[in-house]
Amino acid sequence: FARNLPVLVDYTEGRRKLCGLLFSFLLSGSRGMGGHNCGLYLFYYYFHESTMMMMKREGSLLRIIIAVTLTLLLCFLTADSEVRCIESERHALLNFKQHLSDPSNRLASWAAAAFDVDCCHWVGVLCHNVTGHVIQLRLRSFPPLDDIDDELPTDEAQYEAQLQTYERSVFGGKINPSLLDLKHLIYLDLSGNNFNGTQIPKFLGSMESLRYLNLSYAGFGGLIPHQLGNLSNLHYLNLGDDNYYYRLYVKNLQWLFGLPLLHHLDLGNADLSQASDWLQEINKLPSLSELQLSNCDPSVFIPPPIPSSINFSSLTTLDLSLNGFENTSILFWVFGLHNLVSLDLSINQFQGPIPAPRPIWKRFQLFNPQLAIHSSTSGKIRENKLQGTISSAIGNLTSAISIDLLFNELEGKVPRSLGNLCILRVVRLSYSTWGQEISEIFESLSGCVSNGLEILEMEGAQLSGHLTDELGQFKNLVILSLGYNSISGPIPWSIGNLSSLRSLDLQSNQINGTLPQSFGLLSKLESLNIGLNMLEGVVSEVHFANLTLFASQNRLTLNVSLDWIPPFQLNSLALGSWNLGPKFPSWLCSQKQLSTLDISNIGITDAVPPWVWNLSSQFTYLNISHNQIYGEIPHIPLILSDDSMIDMSSNNFSDMFTIDIGKNEFDGSIPKWIGHRLSSLMILSLHSNNFYGQIPDEICALTSLQILDLSHNKLFGSIPRCVNNFSVMAKNNNSNDPLFLLDWWFESSSRPFERCSKHHP
Numbered sequence: 001f002a003r004n005l006p007v008l009v010d011y012t013e014g015r016r017k018l019c020g021l022l023f024s025f026l027l028s029g030s031r032g033m034g035g036h037n038c039g040l041y042l043f044y045y046y047f048h049e050s051t052m053m054m055m056k057r058e059g060s061l062l063r064i065i066i067a068v069t070l071t072l073l074l075c076f077l078t079a080d081s082e083v084r085c086i087e088s089e090r091h092a093l094l095n096f097k098q099h100l101s102d103p104s105n106r107l108a109s110w111a112a113a114a115f116d117v118d119c120c121h122w123v124g125v126l127c128h129n130v131t132g133h134v135i136q137l138r139l140r141s142f143p144p145l146d147d148i149d150d151e152l153p154t155d156e157a158q159y160e161a162q163l164q165t166y167e168r169s170v171f172g173g174k175i176n177p178s179l180l181d182l183k184h185l186i187y188l189d190l191s192g193n194n195f196n197g198t199q200i201p202k203f204l205g206s207m208e209s210l211r212y213l214n215l216s217y218a219g220f221g222g223l224i225p226h227q228l229g230n231l232s233n234l235h236y237l238n239l240g241d242d243n244y245y246y247r248l249y250v251k252n253l254q255w256l257f258g259l260p261l262l263h264h265l266d267l268g269n270a271d272l273s274q275a276s277d278w279l280q281e282i283n284k285l286p287s288l289s290e291l292q293l294s295n296c297d298p299s300v301f302i303p304p305p306i307p308s309s310i311n312f313s314s315l316t317t318l319d320l321s322l323n324g325f326e327n328t329s330i331l332f333w334v335f336g337l338h339n340l341v342s343l344d345l346s347i348n349q350f351q352g353p354i355p356a357p358r359p360i361w362k363r364f365q366l367f368n369p370q371l372a373i374h375s376s377t378s379g380k381i382r383e384n385k386l387q388g389t390i391s392s393a394i395g396n397l398t399s400a401i402s403i404d405l406l407f408n409e410l411e412g413k414v415p416r417s418l419g420n421l422c423i424l425r426v427v428r429l430s431y432s433t434w435g436q437e438i439s440e441i442f443e444s445l446s447g448c449v450s451n452g453l454e455i456l457e458m459e460g461a462q463l464s465g466h467l468t469d470e471l472g473q474f475k476n477l478v479i480l481s482l483g484y485n486s487i488s489g490p491i492p493w494s495i496g497n498l499s500s501l502r503s504l505d506l507q508s509n510q511i512n513g514t515l516p517q518s519f520g521l522l523s524k525l526e527s528l529n530i531g532l533n534m535l536e537g538v539v540s541e542v543h544f545a546n547l548t549l550f551a552s553q554n555r556l557t558l559n560v561s562l563d564w565i566p567p568f569q570l571n572s573l574a575l576g577s578w579n580l581g582p583k584f585p586s587w588l589c590s591q592k593q594l595s596t597l598d599i600s601n602i603g604i605t606d607a608v609p610p611w612v613w614n615l616s617s618q619f620t621y622l623n624i625s626h627n628q629i630y631g632e633i634p635h636i637p638l639i640l641s642d643d644s645m646i647d648m649s650s651n652n653f654s655d656m657f658t659i660d661i662g663k664n665e666f667d668g669s670i671p672k673w674i675g676h677r678l679s680s681l682m683i684l685s686l687h688s689n690n691f692y693g694q695i696p697d698e699i700c701a702l703t704s705l706q707i708l709d710l711s712h713n714k715l716f717g718s719i720p721r722c723v724n725n726f727s728v729m730a731k732n733n734n735s736n737d738p739l740f741l742l743d744w745w746f747e748s749s750s751r752p753f754e755r756c757s758k759h760h761p
Contacts, residue, residue: 236263263289268319317343464488515537537556565590620645
């Protein structure tokens with residue numbers, strides 16, 4: 001390059017080309033070694049070489065120096081100047097913005113003001129660093145994510161706040177054709193927004209420079225335009241969604257033939273039922289490596305055997321979950337794909353044995369990562385009707401990360417070869433008939449897999465035997481779920497070695513003994529479910545750190561100081577049948593986030609302190625039944641959700657004067673037990689709910705009732721005659737009739753109330 005510089009310098013055109021070459025070199029240098037250092041090096045090299053050559057030719061050394069200096073000066077000035085966007089593309093973006101709804105004003109930087117004319121600085125816009133052309137539009141909206149696989153507890157209030165923020169921030173409206181003026185756009189991401197069932201614009205098929213198009217989870221609906229098949233440079237196409245109100249569909253997939261460079265195709269939740277040749281058409285994509293067809297209703301009938309020509313030779317990731325497949329020839333075809341590293345066949349109707357993995361599948365991963373925006377990629381064959389045993393050949397899957405076979409009809413023993421899968425992170429084998437002792441499972445997984453295993457789930461797997469000290473070898477476990485088995489014996493002390501554990505579920509077993517104090521070492525534990533076991537003994541402050549606790553139906557005793565303040569804030573707490581009495585647990589008042597509380601049958605012989613009633617509005621479930629609680633229930637109107645439940649039965653409450661649950665969403669019939677158990681009730685207000693049916697005669701037992709308000713419900717039938725016998729009921733000033741508030745609900749009631757007699761109000 002440098003040896004040709006003297007020739008270029010002699011000509012004006014050559015000088016222009018030299019500047020371009022130097023400018024490109026300087027730009028690359030500025031990213032690596034720094035633009036000015038690169039320029040100095042180039043100047044020195046040019047000066048040395050050109051001087052030696054020009055001294056052998058005609059010309060002046062001074063002429064060379066002047067030419068080189070001016071050329072480099074021009075290049076340095078160009079390199080230091082800022083690349084600005086193209087004016088026509090700026091106007092195209094402004095027109096595009098005009099038709100978008102942007103409730104949270106995320107595109108505030110997209111302004112026409114003179115001080116903000118450079119669109120390369122706008123949010124979501126990326127320009128080429130030399131030409132200034134807009135090459136990327138990144139306008140994705142990110143919904144809040146639950147924790148790993150939705151299995152760890154989520155702060156509901158925080159999640160709800162995040163969800164509301166997300167819903168206020170999503171883009172909507174219309175996609176303006178002004179995007180066609182972005183001739184150099186290669187990347188377009190509008191995922192996670194809400195376009196309310198709008199059809200995908202056909203003109204997108206004319207944006208021939210596109211290499212990446214992501215319209216997933218953006219609320220598009222209707223027919224997928226075949227014009228997308230004109231995007232011959234496209235590498236990535238994601239139209240996946242989970243919205244059943246606005247569902248995409250196709251009549252055929254022949255348009256895919258125009259996408260020879262496509263690597264990633266996601267049509268999740270799109271209706272492919274009319275595309276009878278879907279398998280053949282997708283097989284024509286020579287570069288396809290990732291295929292996501294979850295819940296697509298593809299033509300379920302695939303005549304066996306599947307032709308050998310359909311081999312998806314480049315495919316590494318395949319998701320055919322939620323499609324209702326029954327044909328086991330699909331299984332054998334899938335297990336014959338030589339390059340596959342990620343597979344999801346969950347929630348189909350496959351039956352019969354699992355084909356043995358081939359030796360060539362050593363790279364197979366059954367991958368199940370924590371994903372961004374609702375991606376359905378996972379390694380699962382869960383929720384089918386697969387039968388038989390797992391072959392020891394599963395040990396050939398030496399790159400496996402996740403194996404998920406839950407909700408099948410498998411039996412036999414978990415193969416020991418599973419323990420040789422050294423990078424395996426997730427094992428889900430719940431709800432099959434393994435019939436092993438839990439110690440055998442630990443032994444099978446005692447190989448190198450124990451070093452990295454993060455999730456082990458074997459609920460309802462007919463496991464028995466004792467939890468052994470081998471449990472402590474799984475030091476990286478995050479989730480351990482062994483509920484609904486027949487595991488017995490005590491919890492081993494070695495459980496304290498599971499320092500990464502966040503969720504432990506041992507419910508509905510036959511575990512006895514007491515909780516080892518090593519529980520206090522589980523500093524990351526958030527969810528503990530040991531309910532429905534035979535645990536006993538004393539639980540103290542050292543057992544708790546930061547968790548959601550479900551431990552009902554044990555005979556444990558909590559022994560803490562009177563002024564104990566727990567080091568956690570719980571969302572849910574279930575301690576039914578513990579020994580917590582006789583006083584009401586005062587430490588509960590510190591739990592400001594509690595929405596579920598079960599302290600039934602815990603031996604309380606005490607009045608309910610006022611702070612409990614102050615917290616009552618935050619409960620979705622409150623159970624204080626089967627105690628000896630006494631005293632007065634104050635008049636506190638409850639603001640409850642439609643799925644709320646409060647159980648105060650089997651106590652010694654006296655002088656309950658008022659029940660006011662008006663303006664909620666309660667439904668069903670009016671409980672008959674109100675008349676039997678609340679005989680001292682003076683005010684009963686059930687107004688503005690969704691109660692239906694007839695008013696029960698048992699309400700006549702409320703002889704102390706002064707005000708009864710059943711208005712704005714969906715009641716029908718006759719008003720009980722005994723209502724007129726409520727002698728202490730407040731009287732209407734204009735008559736001697738009792739104050740009985742009862743309105744018809746004309747829109748929903750099947751028939752209006754009938755009056756028992758012409759004298760009855």
